[in-house]
Amino acid sequence: MFRLPNVPTSDDLIDKAFHQGSKVAKATRSTRKPREKRMRVSEHRRVTVIGGVIESDLLSIVKNFPSYEELPNFHKRLLEIKIDKDVYKQSLGAVHWCLKNVQQLKRETLRDLKGRNDTRPAQDFLGRVASMVKKIRKDLDELIEIKAVLREFPDLEAVPTLVVSGYPNVGKSTFMKSLTDSDVQIAPYPFTTQSILIGHTMRRHQRYQVIDSPGLLDRPMEERNDIELQAVVAIKELANVILFIIDPNIDIGPQVSLLKEIRDSIGLRIYVAVNKSDITPKEKTEQAMQAVDGFPTFSISAQNKEDCVLVFEKIFREIDDAKQGCGKG
Ligand SMILES: Nc1nc2c(ncn2[C@@H]2O[C@H](COP(=O)(O)OP(=O)(O)OP(=O)(O)O)[C@@H](O)[C@H]2O)c(=O)[nH]1
Numbered sequence: 001m002f003r004l005p006n007v008p009t010s011d012d013l014i015d016k017a018f019h020q021g022s023k024v025a026k027a028t029r030s031t032r033k034p035r036e037k038r039m040r041v042s043e044h045r046r047v048t049v050i051g052g053v054i055e056s057d058l059l060s061i062v063k064n065f066p067s068y069e070e071l072p073n074f075h076k077r078l079l080e081i082k083i084d085k086d087v088y089k090q091s092l093g094a095v096h097w098c099l100k101n102v103q104q105l106k107r108e109t110l111r112d113l114k115g116r117n118d119t120r121p122a123q124d125f126l127g128r129v130a131s132m133v134k135k136i137r138k139d140l141d142e143l144i145e146i147k148a149v150l151r152e153f154p155d156l157e158a159v160p161t162l163v164v165s166g167y168p169n170v171g172k173s174t175f176m177k178s179l180t181d182s183d184v185q186i187a188p189y190p191f192t193t194q195s196i197l198i199g200h201t202m203r204r205h206q207r208y209q210v211i212d213s214p215g216l217l218d219r220p221m222e223e224r225n226d227i228e229l230q231a232v233v234a235i236k237e238l239a240n241v242i243l244f245i246i247d248p249n250i251d252i253g254p255q256v257s258l259l260k261e262i263r264d265s266i267g268l269r270i271y272v273a274v275n276k277s278d279i280t281p282k283e284k285t286e287q288a289m290q291a292v293d294g295f296p297t298f299s300i301s302a303q304n305k306e307d308c309v310l311v312f313e314k315i316f317r318e319i320d321d322a323k324q325g326c327g328k329g
């Protein structure tokens with residue numbers, strides 16, 4: 001999604017730049033010019049190469065990391081869950097500061113070297129440039145971590161979007177897999193899905209986005225963990241419509257309470273699928289359906305592809321009829 005550049009540690013950047021600087025300096029010294037001239041030329045090249053290597057790496061960070069402000073809302077919220085946005089801004093700012101200073105120091109040093117017979121300005125340059133890069137050690141380390149977070153961000157499309165939500169282990173990923181043939185992980189324990197996963201499906205020449213989200217527990221927002229918060233962000237920022245899956249074989253009360261919390265916090269239409277009909281006694285399924293009275297409700301087995309396609313088509317036929325339906329991405 002983002003094409004992020006390599007971010008070196010400050011030690012690696014200094015090593016790389018100084019090593020390449022030494023190589024060109026050595027190559028220049030082996031020519032047959034007078035010693036003084038050779039020294040000046042070789043130091044001129046050393047400074048040019050060291051400055052160039054550092055500038056090029058820092059510039060590519062400044063240019064290619066998205067600024068916080070230009071991120072879509074969904075990515076802003078995701079970023080805030082995982083990292084401190086001020087740290088992100090500061091780190092990019094520090095890299096920019098270092099870049100400007102290295103550029104200026106390189107220009108001044110090359111100018112000073114021209115008018116002199118000794119190589120003192122080059123030696124000063126080496127010390128000062130190394131200390132500038134060391135000053136942004138923490139910022140580069142932060143950006144290495146931030147890069148790992150940004151790389152995990154899902155790719156979004158501006159198409160109608162269904163977010164699948166519900167308690168842990170109720171069959172959200174199973175529904176997603178049946179509908180979109182995505183290779184999502186399914187397992188008989190809660191919190192199998194730990195991030196937002198995106199699948200697609202085509203119906204009547206229209207592409208749709210289906211989002212599998214981590215399970216949510218019925219508890220106050222401030223007690224929710226980072227995995228749950230991603231699900232909240234998906235619901236708030238991406239959904240055009242929500243399919244809330246219920247497992248009638250576990251306690252219904254908290255699931256209904258969660259469903260109502262979601263309904264009260266957003267103004268979207270929520271459909272309910274009472275799942276696992278293949279292993280659930282009929283009365284239990286019916287009880288669950290009564291408990292969510294007032295919501296449009298289906299009884300399904302998420303393992304059954306036909307059930308999932310049918311539910312999906314009904315939902316989107318209604319949405320299309322109501323003429324809503326473009327992704328918020
Ligand atoms: N018999 C039966 N089992 C199902 C059905 N749907 C899901 N399961 C099982 O329920 C368990 C949980 O399914 P998942 O799809 O991983 O549930 P989830 O809601 O994505 O779970 P988390 O990601 O942990 O929140 C797995 O063992 C599934 O095989 C169904 O319709 N029938």
Ligand SMILES: [Mg+2]
Binds near residue numbers: 173185192212
């Ligand atoms: Mg899952």
